[in-house]
Amino acid sequence: MNAVDATDRAATQEEVEAPSLLTIILDTNPHAWALLADSLPLSKAVANLLVFINAHLAINYANRVAVVVSHSERAEWLYPTPADATLEQAHSNGDGENGNRAGTGGAVQPPDDANKYRPFAQLEYAIMTNLQRLMCTTTPAAISSAPSTMLAGALTRALAYISKQSASTNPTTTATTHFNYSDPSSVAGGNSLNPSDDTTTTSRSNQRLTTRILIVSVSGDLAETYIELMNAIFACQRLSIPIDVLKLAGDPTFLQQAADTTNGIYLSLSNPLARAGMLQYLMFAFLPDAAARERLVMPGEGEGVDFRAACFCHKRVVDIGFVCSICLSIFCEPLADGTCLLCGSHLSMANYGQKPVVVARPKKKGKKKRVVDGGVETPGSGRETPAPG
């Protein structure tokens, strides 16, 4: 069939780039944005973000985008518009026929503008409308009660959406490192038994939806939702979803670790001059997708990552911590009474400064006591690893 008109149609399909889904999580913590109001107000940041989204959509016609906002007491979808918002929109506009569509952002109609590329116009209108609705429905009580942001919630919602989108566009599951949760035979690390199998084969890339997450963050303290945030980060690692982080303000805390664990990019804009160039940072660092990143020198590679943990009792950053073996909580110093603060279990405290085993102990009567609790106990059991005295 191909030989009839002397064209080779099969070759063209492999040159098409893989579609990419970019999910943006925008942190709209009102307290933090208020502090940045003189150098980078929220309106300007959103405008920069819209230009960035348009650029992402323009690169490949099949690219998609999703935007979640992480507010002080809830996490909401900005794009695609959720169904409840569509209904409210329709009622407020008096537009009856759009009200019944449980759609994904299609029912919010932008005003007609002949000079604007329609997908851009639609997206911009949806995002601005939903953001305005979010701000209008925020009560002062909500802001004062929750000083931080719901980043874990936004990340979880984004991940659920991404999983669904990936599963519906990737029917093939053989020999991929993506963990397909609905396939009973898949496992972390991929089904292929050869660990050196690199599955970024170009022949498959045109069917696969590559996904990544970009977090624009301004908040610092995320300690309350530590477990949920870590669960989400490990899920991203399992699904091979890079998390890129653009930090405008606040402590790095866990986002630097998140970017490092998932092979994402971490950029911190610490002074007002850098923040003014936010669009340039977005375009140069975060626009290339996974395939392009292999061929470019990406920023943020040359720095070390701070992995030290924070202790649970004082929130101090520790180098050497004491870990409860039951609940894995970290403490900065040996506990006074031997009871774990979190799980309440009694912990046997070893002598952390004991002499190393090579030094012969003088034989004392007290040595007999150690044999009482079980004659087959190993010589070192129940005791800590020997430390240099």
Next chain:
Amino acid sequence: MASDQEFDDQSDEEESGVRDGRRRTMTSRPKDRGQARWEEAANRNWELQEGADGSIEGVLGGLEEASKRKRYYSWNWCGRLGLLLKDTTPLQRGIIRHTLLVFDISSAMNEKDLRPTRHLLTINYTIMFVREFFEQNPISQLGILGMREGLAIRVSDMSGNPNDHIAALKLLRATEPKGNPSLQNALDMARAALYHTPSHGTREVVVVLGALLSSDPGDIHDTIKVCVRDRIRVRIIGLAARMHICAEICRKTNGGDESYYSVAVDEVDYRQQLMSITTPPVLRATDTEAQKQNQAALLMMGFPSRIVEEKPTLCACHGNLTRGGYLCSRCKAKVCNLPATCPTCDLTLILSTHLARSYHHLFPLRNWVEVPWSRARQKGSTQCFGCLSSFPAVPAQYDGGNGGEHGKARARTKRAEGASESSRYECETCGSHFCIDCDVTCHEVLHNCPGCQSRGHVGGEEGAVVGG
């Protein structure tokens, strides 16, 4: 469904054997069940009933949803045919695990009832198991033994690096299974390997037994007694049939719990059982032995940071020239990757993310319940909260909201066990509705509920515990 066909063949033989005019009576079955257990699990396509609108689409969707949910809910038989959902009460679990995997490399593993042969399939599954094990339990250690020709052989030593084990397993593919297995020798060698492990970790042995015998040099009951004294917990997966000695070993070492011995029915079941071992075992509070010897200890661990150097330096673990790595918090020796034990001062070095990886075992996500049509109507949910995909609309017959219609309504649309009739699943804490795919994702991969996380301070999530 190859295994179903095998069972069908057996029943045919049985019937032809009795064919002398008598119909087969029910006396060969237990009195309280009209059907055999395998018959209930068999797929009967001819019995599907149409839904109210005349199509079987709803019923087929229900079957699919039920099978998805079944995969991650563990089947827990309690005498009668019952499905208990996965235990999601927060329990104390052994997070720091020292596990020994014991293979059967006897001549019974040459059987081809699990394709390609039992031996090769076991090795393939074990490679996946090793990866998953270290992903779920990053601070644990694993070792592998084999039983061949009446001896126990060492396949790989106890270590925390998955690549060692995978390389050793690949070499094992070339070994031909031969001889008889010996449970006693394997348990003795396992006991020796676990002798030096510290008491705050768990000591587990997992045996995969394909043969129906065990040729031991001495009395295996003595070995069992010593294992109980050493607090070793043995778990056996049988591939052929149930053996009394295996049940006894598992029962005695686990304090009377019968559920640690199971026989795999087919490849899928075998794989599921092997993968379920990656979940940390439950430490029983009623175990007086464990309470007497206080297992919990406060461990000193270092949390190094990663450094990037301009000039390459030698690493302490291999002696290679590398430009980056982690510096031990106590003695500043450089190691290549974590988790590791510092070669100089023997301090356990880990990242806080390794500990965080085990948190979802300690604080599991509660199961979501199926939503009947009446509740769907009440809540008015049209989209899945997680992925924004639309739900099937509530049929008109339920719009009346009449409570008395309940019984009739149930009889009309019967979906498969375990699937929700409205395709909605609700989280009881936050009340949001989700689709089946989000249900599976959130329980298997994410371990977070999107609804609870997105509505601040409404649900009573366990996340508040950590903040203290």
